[in-house]
Amino acid sequence: MxxxxxxxxxxxxxxxxxxxxxxxLVGVGAxxxxxxxxxxxxxxxRRTVRGTLSDLIVCPRQGERSAKSVVSDDPxxxxxxxxxxxxxxxxxxxxxxxxIITQRGEMGKNYERLLASxxxxxxxxxxxxxxxxxxxxxxxLAWPLxxxxxxxxxxxxxxxxxxxxLDASAFLRSLVGDEPGQDWTxxxxxxxxxxxxxxxxxxxxxxxxxxxxxxxxxDLGMRLGQVVEIGTxxxxxxxxxxxxxxxEFVIAGTFRTRENETDTGRIYLDRxxxxxxxxxxxxxxxxxxxxxxYERDAVAVSEDLRARLSERGLIAGGAAYxxxxxxxxxxxxxxxxxxxxxxxERVLMGIMLSLVLVVAGFTIFAILSMMVTExxxxxxxxxxxxxxxxxxxxxxxxxxxxxxLLGGFLGAVLGTWGALRIDAxxxxxxxxxxxxxxxxxxYLFDHIPAVVQPLWVGAIVLGAFxxxxxxxxxxxxxxxxxxxLEALRYE
Amino acid sequence: MLSARGVKKSFPLxxxxxxxxxxxxxxLLELPVTVQLALIALNIERxxxxxxxxxxxxxxxxxxxxxxxxxxxxxxxxxxxxxxxHCLGLLDRPSEGVVSIEGRDAWALSLDERAHxxxxxxxxxxxxxxxxxxxxxxxxxMLPGMIGGSRLDFHRNGYRERALELLERFGLxxxxxxxxxxxxxxERQRVAMARxxxxxxxxxxxDEPTGNLDSATAGIVLxxxxxxxxxxxxxxxxxxxxxxxxxxCERVITMKDGRIVxxx
Numbered sequence: 001m002x003x004x005x006x007x008x009x010x011x012x013x014x015x016x017x018x019x020x021x022x023x024x025l026v027g028v029g030a031x032x033x034x035x036x037x038x039x040x041x042x043x044x045x046r047r048t049v050r051g052t053l054s055d056l057i058v059c060p061r062q063g064e065r066s067a068k069s070v071v072s073d074d075p076x077x078x079x080x081x082x083x084x085x086x087x088x089x090x091x092x093x094x095x096x097x098x099x100i101i102t103q104r105g106e107m108g109k110n111y112e113r114l115l116a117s118x119x120x121x122x123x124x125x126x127x128x129x130x131x132x133x134x135x136x137x138x139x140x141l142a143w144p145l146x147x148x149x150x151x152x153x154x155x156x157x158x159x160x161x162x163x164x165x166l167d168a169s170a171f172l173r174s175l176v177g178d179e180p181g182q183d184w185t186x187x188x189x190x191x192x193x194x195x196x197x198x199x200x201x202x203x204x205x206x207x208x209x210x211x212x213x214x215x216x217x218x219d220l221g222m223r224l225g226q227v228v229e230i231g232t233x234x235x236x237x238x239x240x241x242x243x244x245x246x247x248e249f250v251i252a253g254t255f256r257t258r259e260n261e262t263d264t265g266r267i268y269l270d271r272x273x274x275x276x277x278x279x280x281x282x283x284x285x286x287x288x289x290x291x292x293x294y295e296r297d298a299v300a301v302s303e304d305l306r307a308r309l310s311e312r313g314l315i316a317g318g319a320a321y322x323x324x325x326x327x328x329x330x331x332x333x334x335x336x337x338x339x340x341x342x343x344x345e346r347v348l349m350g351i352m353l354s355l356v357l358v359v360a361g362f363t364i365f366a367i368l369s370m371m372v373t374e375x376x377x378x379x380x381x382x383x384x385x386x387x388x389x390x391x392x393x394x395x396x397x398x399x400x401x402x403x404x405l406l407g408g409f410l411g412a413v414l415g416t417w418g419a420l421r422i423d424a425x426x427x428x429x430x431x432x433x434x435x436x437x438x439x440x441x442x443y444l445f446d447h448i449p450a451v452v453q454p455l456w457v458g459a460i461v462l463g464a465f466x467x468x469x470x471x472x473x474x475x476x477x478x479x480x481x482x483x484x485l486e487a488l489r490y491e
Numbered sequence: 492m493l494s495a496r497g498v499k500k501s502f503p504l505x506x507x508x509x510x511x512x513x514x515x516x517x518x519l520l521e522l523p524v525t526v527q528l529a530l531i532a533l534n535i536e537r538x539x540x541x542x543x544x545x546x547x548x549x550x551x552x553x554x555x556x557x558x559x560x561x562x563x564x565x566x567x568x569x570x571x572x573x574x575x576x577h578c579l580g581l582l583d584r585p586s587e588g589v590v591s592i593e594g595r596d597a598w599a600l601s602l603d604e605r606a607h608x609x610x611x612x613x614x615x616x617x618x619x620x621x622x623x624x625x626x627x628x629x630x631x632x633m634l635p636g637m638i639g640g641s642r643l644d645f646h647r648n649g650y651r652e653r654a655l656e657l658l659e660r661f662g663l664x665x666x667x668x669x670x671x672x673x674x675x676x677x678e679r680q681r682v683a684m685a686r687x688x689x690x691x692x693x694x695x696x697x698d699e700p701t702g703n704l705d706s707a708t709a710g711i712v713l714x715x716x717x718x719x720x721x722x723x724x725x726x727x728x729x730x731x732x733x734x735x736x737x738x739x740c741e742r743v744i745t746m747k748d749g750r751i752v753x754x755x
Binding site: 001002005006009010013377378380381382383384385386387388389390391484485488 | 577580582583602603606607608609610611615617621622623625626634635637638639640641642645686
């Protein structure tokens with residue numbers, strides 16, 4: 001009983017103990033705060049990065065020799081093989097190419113003025129990524145009507161297993177609101193519109209519709225239905241040289257993802273239209289695959305598919321899987337460097353901040369060592385009254401225990417509160433000191449993400465306890481080994 | 492008659508045949524069978540320390556304390572009185588010899604058992620009070636009770652009530668919440684006495700209890716101490732260099748140069 005009683009009395013009667021408590025508080029609080037923010041960055045980055053990629057991405061090296069022949073630029077055989085796999089929910093091809101928005105089109109003279117005032121281009125050219133996708137517009141439009149009719153006659157009609165971009169791409173699915181919890185949007189709320197057959201707007205070839213990023217749309221002062229000219233370089237096989245090709249498109253809609261790079265640099269259009277724009281030199285660049293259960297099947301399915309596709313000559317692959325890994329990747333492998341970098345940063349931050357706890361431990365060591373020296377007479381008195389050496393050691397360890405308990409608890413509370421209110425704290429600091437702490441233009445998200453993981457909080461507090469008790473052990477043992485008579489005679 | 496060495500060799504008998512072992516000790520000390528002994532010290536030797544504070548040496552001390560006896564240990568400064576007291580009180584291990592308390596060789600016990608004996612069987616009153624400065628008078632008196640057992644034992648045995656009763660008897664009922672720095676020398680020594688008596692020990696060891704007090708206060712404190720000894724029939728050793736105090740005790744043992752001076 002005397003250990004807890006006396007240790008608490010020693011703690012509250014000596015102001016220097018506050019230094020030890022504050023040290024642990026700062027260490028625990030900083031660790032929780034920083035790790036929560038880094039975890040938030042990691043999860044936000046995963047979501048952001050994930051949003052643009054499907055579960056698996058297949059990029060066959062077209063034209064190269066495979067096990068059977070040369071890898072074809074027609075995606076149909078590859079799509080059939082992928083869709084045969086029961087764990088694959090959908091697969092759809094994509095054609096990616098680069099282009100520029102030229103000065104002609106309806107923007108005319110306003111274009112240069114707008115471009116000069118825009119932050120999007122520094123050379124008078126607006127580079128954009130053209131993404132050609134397949135959308136089974138007829139199937140998607142026809143099904144609701146067919147379902148309505150069938151219900152009247154036969155009851156509910158099962159939804160057909162469509163396998164186009166909207167099924168295969170997690171990103172585009174989220175844009176049309178199929179994915180819960182996303183705040184990306186598309187306007188007008190009918191993304192099928194651009195991918196209906198090109199509409200006639202006058203003489204000449206009908207202009208196809210494009211879906212343009214909202215940031216780009218508003219920065220250039222565009223409007224829906226406006227014609228925009230896009231130029232690109234196309235390889236001319238006859239001359240074995242590059243030539244420019246321009247075409248006019250109609251702005252049929254916009255999308256908004258809150259990612260600056262995507263909202264300013266990407267344009268969606270029909271894949272066949274883009275292939276035609278490129279002079280039929282390319283049919284597709286990659287195939288996006290969505291799995292029924294990514295978390296469960298990703299690794300197994302990707303290994304199986306690499307082997308199967310390589311065997312059938314649909315990817316160049318090689319006898320060794322290592323080669324096939326370049327052509328078929330999970331989205332995490334695709335973004336491995338970025339995610340790995342953030343994860344490494346988190347680990348390094350954690351290690352560096354843990355050193356704060358070590359410093360706090362040294363502080364505890366110093367404080368307890370001083371206390372043992374000051375309390376030598378008390379130790380002798382306790383021994384004379386019947387305290388055992390083990391009891392004396394436990395007494396001083398309990399002082400450290402109280403330090404760790406108070407410092408750890410308060411640090412956990414402050415660190416957690418700080419992580420949950422980090423945005424408000426950042427805004428207050430920025431406005432008070434006139435500095436910008438978090439530049440929202442730099443990052444892909446407009447708030448400081450923070451995820452508090454209770455398990456981590458518990459582990460950090462436990463680590464603080466163990467560190468404190470470890471550093472307290474030596475002075476406590478020294479107290480236990482004191483000769484009572486020597487202690488009593490200490491002046 | 493058994494030699495000291497012979498007695499030492501018979502130590503296993505202390506636990507297996509305690510009565511026989513006590514008879515053997517009595518025969519060595521030439522004591523009649525009817526005398527009950529609280530403490531026996533046999534052939535106590537204390538050699539000089541190689542480190543730590545310098546202590547007086549002891550040579551071949553044979554000593555007994557009867558139950559309920561008030562014994563004075565006198566001698567000039569450096570005679571070895573305090574050293575002997577510390578050996579008897581299990582604070583300092585003798586280089587040689589036996590200290591038997593209630594028929595058990597105290598220095599053969601484990602650390603924890605010896606601590607238990609110091610807590611339950613022995614009460615100490617020091618010259619310089621040795622109170623814990625962070626605790627109040629009441630808490631200082633309760634401290635042996637806190638050390639000796641769990642919280643449940645503390646409350647079950649009513650140690651707080653005992654402490655309050657002792658402090659009231661010693662005239663300190665209005666000082667129980669005061670810390671030692673707020674008490675006078677006499678008040679501190681009375682708190683120390685109450686602490687020594689709270690667990691009703693069998694043996695009380697007082698090392699110059701009035702040595703740090705003025706004469707008036709010393710008289711009051713001594714009267715209180717001796718009254719308690721009589722009332723409880725405590726076996727008590729009082730170390731003093733004051734002959735007047737010694738003459739108030741039942742028996743006086745004189746020490747000189749680490750030895751007991753045989754009585755005339």
